[in-house]
Amino acid sequence: MREIHIIGGGLAGCESAWQVARAGARAILYEMRPERQTPAHKTGALAELVCSNSLKSEQENTAPWLLKEELRRLGSLLMSAASRTRVPAGHALTVDRELFAAEITRAIESEPAITIRREEVTAISAERIWIIASGPLTSDALAREIARLTGFERLFFYDSISPIVEAGSIDMSIAFRASRYGKSLDGTDDYLNCPLDKAEYEAFVDAVLAAGTVPAHIPEDHIRYFEACLPIEEIARRGRDTLRFGPMKPVGLIDPRTGKRPYAVVQLRQESARADSYNLVGFQNHMRFGEQARVLRMIPGLQNAEFLRYGQVHRNTYINGPALLGPTLQLRALPNVFFAGQISGVEGYVES
Template identity: 50%
Template sequence: MSDQQPIHVIGGGLAGTETAWQIARAGVPVVLHEMRPVKKSPAHHSEHLAELVCSNSFGAMGTDRASGMLHEELRRLGSIVIGKADEHAVPAGGALAVDRGVFGQDLTAVLASHPLIELRREEVLRIPEEGVTVLTTGPLTSESLSEDLERFAGQAYMSFFDAASPIVVGESINRDVAFMASRYDRGEAAYLNCPMDKAQYFAFYHQLCTAEQAELKDFERETAKFFEACLPIEEIARRGEDTMRYGPLKPVGLFNTQKYGAFDAPENKVHKPYAVVQLRQEDKAGQLWNMVGFQTNLRWGEQKRVFRMVPGLENAEFVRMGVMHRNTFINSPELLNSSLQFKSRPNLLAAGQLVGTEGYTAAIAGGWLAGTNAARIALGKPPLTLPITTMLGALVDFISSAEPKHFQPMPPNMGIIPALPKRVRNKRERYGQYRDRAFADLQTWADENNLSLVLPKMSAIA
């Protein structure tokens, strides 16, 4: 073990796992504190590091998409978590999805065996007063640490409510009804599709709107807010009869070519479904399937009753029911710099959903930056900020400079990327130019800071 004083990383989720790895990668010892299994959280199901508590998907892989662009930036920066996601990927059409059990087990084993990483299974009650510390406790920070953070920051958390989708046993899905297909028959058919006709859809819609919801327990019902990118399916349904059909149940481009022939066959288009419930593969063996877009806060009995109305799921066996939990975050524009350091205490950093970035990949990205900068601070080097033309740079710039009064969590998206010098009307072409500029600027930035990027694979640019 090095004579260097260890950096303390509090929280072993995606951000904390990436943070600890980047610190150790820089040759600095790190203590990674994870309270599970000593103390459980309302959303986690295992004691593995980097557990994926909602979906098993990291979003679209295409580098002309916001999530895919961030995936590729992280690959080039040497992210351990994205590297393991690539290694344990399962078929998911154009998305990067993983076998979440194997993914978490592997990352836990790799970090636990690193000579510079000490994994401590304990709850941290207070922010350490000395040394370099990184907070990566996520949306479910324990009560004691939350109170200490509020005292330190001089302000209470903001919050919204987050929800997870049910997972179904593959063998219990009726394959005489559900069919494999990708939208518009593009790429590998990686989704199971449960088609609905108009009568089936409206029967389902009415039952969903009137189904009984679970109690929010200690959450304050009157202050509950939902994050728009992760709305419970029943909340989407209550917004209008056709809202689901223009959202998670969109039938456009989905045809049962197994039953009715070629994609463009007239008899297939006659049988175009009125709505479609999609299921995404959870594991490499295809034994578990996630109901895409079916985040929910319905009571478990109601979930079984209503979701079994979906054609193909009449006898569905659920291995995990949908759950909902509170998601808390700090007012980062008031508290953090774009290096993810606290303005009032530069040797304290934070990353992940705690700082108001939304989504798995954003948490990993914040972990990369916080870990890199924590190590640099410990080594007496200046902290880094990334070009705002990169997705990572733009995301961190947003959460550190947004209007504090109206600050809300932000996922990776092309809207936060600075405009091109010359306007490009075609969206796909414009996003492609954003990508090309980002990767070029990332390389220039790395050269200026004497950092080595991982050479991309040609397939990663597609």
């Protein structure tokens, strides 16, 4: 039986291993966690989601829905697991990240045609067939090997993750349930919303701009952020109203206490099937942890928030796919080496 060696037990690596097994070949799946952790992962589970827990829109006839529907019809393991572990989130397919990772891990571990090796790969041998799906948090040693193979230095940008708060610490006398424009797949109000008036918003922006941040390891003017996942400090620096036209936009929401649209809103999305935790949507940041607690507790409804995870910034590595890869995602110079997922230059869970 032909063996395919797959580096990385994330979304792309697990889906690759599953499809290799379905095609009648043997998959050797390498995952360095938990023996060696990354700056953002917390567990050794396969397919651990470290950023958002949303797989984007399920509204029919949109591009994200179409991509997911194609994957379902092609027998995607990840789409099947997502359907079984979803949590309420309006039009979005959002999952309980722990149950999702556990579901994928069980499926991969129980598949006889897949062997999992918990080790870091640092060398790519020419005689094997490889799928490199090591993701944006590829280890330095493997990144150097990829650079040697391709003749290109790796590219990277800085990405960030949002804080998560304990549900019981949210003040529900202030926060209210609503989906934007009243839209959700099942007619329920899936988001929690923390409203701010103008004075509260202005004070919050001042605090964000003044907050201490984690020092960068490279000069500030060399840092490139992913525009769709900017830290709130970076958004605030672009103008005082930028946040309320971005992640804090109040459109489509009415505060039931006032009967009016708030000046700004912070939305919270359910993290788990138990509904015991919520993430602050679009509130990725790299403030120091103590500063995050102080600044984010200025948000009405979160004044007593208990943080289960603070926001962080991490580096995302990828290759120059258009220059290096053919239509089949094979290296043009080494056709026995394939790339899959975010390291190939795509962005997004489902796209990976």
